[in-house]
Amino acid sequence: xxxxxxxxxxxxxxxxxxxxxxxxxNYDLKLSAYGKSNQxxxxxxxxxxxxGVTTSFYGINYDNNSGWDDNSxxxxxxxxxAMINFCPIPS
Numbered sequence: 001x002x003x004x005x006x007x008x009x010x011x012x013x014x015x016x017x018x019x020x021x022x023x024x025x026n027y028d029l030k031l032s033a034y035g036k037s038n039q040x041x042x043x044x045x046x047x048x049x050x051x052g053v054t055t056s057f058y059g060i061n062y063d064n065n066s067g068w069d070d071n072s073x074x075x076x077x078x079x080x081x082a083m084i085n086f087c088p089i090p091s
Contacts, residue, residue: 034071038062056083
């Protein structure tokens with residue numbers, strides 16, 4: 001490899017913030033994975049009932065590699081995914 005390499009160093013200072021993050025009621029989509037598990041009766045259902053938004057799951061095995069884990073949706077591989085039926089910018 002030829003040419004010159006240059007490295008720029010930028011100092012970063014991390015400090016505690018007083019910023020308070022709160023949920024507001026004015027939203028277009030809200031999906032929560034709280035309390036979901038691979039053993040849940042409704043594990044194939046993830047929706048925002050207020051706005052009628054549903055999610056379709058493909059190739060989810062509900063095991064260690066895909067499904068629900070620690071209040072999160074997890075997937076791996078190109079054939080395993082969830083499609084949220086929501087268009088944030090209406091056509």
